[in-house]
Amino acid sequence: MLRLKSLLIMESRKALSALPEGKILINTINAHSYNTAQKDALFAEALKNGDYLIPDGASIVKACRWIGAKSQPTERIAGWDLFETEMERLNKRGGRCMFMGSSEKVLQKIRERAATDYPSIEVVTYSPPYKPEFSTEENAAIVQAINAANPDLLWIGMTAPKQEKWTYVHWDELNIHCHVGTIGAVFDFYAGTARRAPQWWQKHSLEWLYRLISEPRRMWRRYIIGNPLFLWNLTKERKG
Numbered sequence: 001m002l003r004l005k006s007l008l009i010m011e012s013r014k015a016l017s018a019l020p021e022g023k024i025l026i027n028t029i030n031a032h033s034y035n036t037a038q039k040d041a042l043f044a045e046a047l048k049n050g051d052y053l054i055p056d057g058a059s060i061v062k063a064c065r066w067i068g069a070k071s072q073p074t075e076r077i078a079g080w081d082l083f084e085t086e087m088e089r090l091n092k093r094g095g096r097c098m099f100m101g102s103s104e105k106v107l108q109k110i111r112e113r114a115a116t117d118y119p120s121i122e123v124v125t126y127s128p129p130y131k132p133e134f135s136t137e138e139n140a141a142i143v144q145a146i147n148a149a150n151p152d153l154l155w156i157g158m159t160a161p162k163q164e165k166w167t168y169v170h171w172d173e174l175n176i177h178c179h180v181g182t183i184g185a186v187f188d189f190y191a192g193t194a195r196r197a198p199q200w201w202q203k204h205s206l207e208w209l210y211r212l213i214s215e216p217r218r219m220w221r222r223y224i225i226g227n228p229l230f231l232w233n234l235t236k237e238r239k240g
Contacts, residue, residue, distance in 0.1 A: 002037035002044040003237055004063060009071035010054045016077065016085040019179065025050040025167060026181045028079050030057035031208075031230040032222050033160050038233055043161035046168035054082060058205035059230060067238045076205075079183040080196065086153055086179060087118055094120040095152030100142065102157050102187045103127055109191035124149045128158070139170065147175045154180045157187035 009029065010016070019026075027050040037044040047053060054077040055061050061073045090097060097118075099110055107125040114123045126145045129138055146154065154176060156163045163182040174180075188194035196202075197210035208227075212219045 001041075002034060002047060004034060004060070004234070005067050005069045005237060007048065007053060007069070007071060009060070009064065009069075009073050010052055010077055011071060011073045012075055013077050013081055013085075016054075016082060017089075019052065023174075023177055024052065024179045025171065026052045026054065026082060026179060027164050028054050028056035028077075028082070028160075028182065029060055030055075031059040031063075032226055033164075034060070034063075035226055035229050035233060036161050040161055040165075042165050042168075046161070046164040049168065050164075054079075057208075059208075059227075063230075063234050067234060078202075079181070079186045080189060082181055083155070083183055083186045083190070086181065087114075087121065090153050091118040091120045096122045096124060096149065097153040097155070098124045098126065098146060098149045098151035099155045099157065099187065100126045100146060101128065101155070101163065101184075102191075103130070106187055106191045106193050109193065110187065113190060113192070121153075124151065132162075134166075139166075143170055143173045147173075151176060152178050154178055155187070156180065156182045157184050159184045 007029070027047055029047060033043070033047065037047055055064070055073045056076065056078050058076045061076055063069070064072055087097070099107060104127045107127055111123050111125060114121060126142065128134065128142055134142070156167050158166065160182070163184055167180060167182055185194065189196045195214065197207040201207050201210040208223055212223045
């Protein structure tokens with residue numbers, strides 16, 4: 001079980017620019033991942049034991065205040081904010097960025113856009129098999145590809161909780177020296193295969209509603225059931 005009250009969560013976007021160099025794992029947390037971690041022990045462990053956890057949801061920011069959590073983030077820090085900060089920093093000095101996850105179609109669009117947006121970054125990609133769990137051989141191939149690429153920045157995009165659990169389980173096998181971010185949906189946002197909510201929706205903490213309206217079949221369970229469940233889980237934690 002994951003307890004929001006005791007988690008160390010990044011408190012502002014400014015902190016993104018102050019991250020130290022080296023091998024660092026950066027995960028995100030939102031209402032959906034908090035709910036999922038109540039039933040998934042490995043996912044909860046992965047979120048607790050990463051190096052940094054960013055509040056990718058206004059609900060997390062408000063919840064921390066409501067339950068009197070140890071961390072008191074002052075603003076939402078979206079996975080997109082992490083992505084832009086890290087990519088701009090690497091582009092200034094030049095280097096190699098690896099995107100591991102998603103389909104070859106999405107990765108091709110990422111490579112094409114990044115060539116224009118970040119000309120000083122060499123982009124390499126790896127599309128893993130599309131399946132719930134990888135075999136031992138497939139896991140070894142992914143690890144080998146990452147180590148061979150030796151990136152200066154690594155993005156993992158396989159949706160939560162798969163991406164966080166995979167990275168956590170294989171962390172010690174990754175012989176790399178860089179920041180690693182698990183940012184799922186950002187792959188599609190950057191590729192243009194999914195639309196991020198316009199600024200007005202983001203500003204009013206309604207990006208979840210925009211996603212629900214845009215993809216009702218895929219998102220209804222996450223939000224129609226997940227939002228009340230989030231409040232219920234928080235109430236239990238506050239009283240516990």
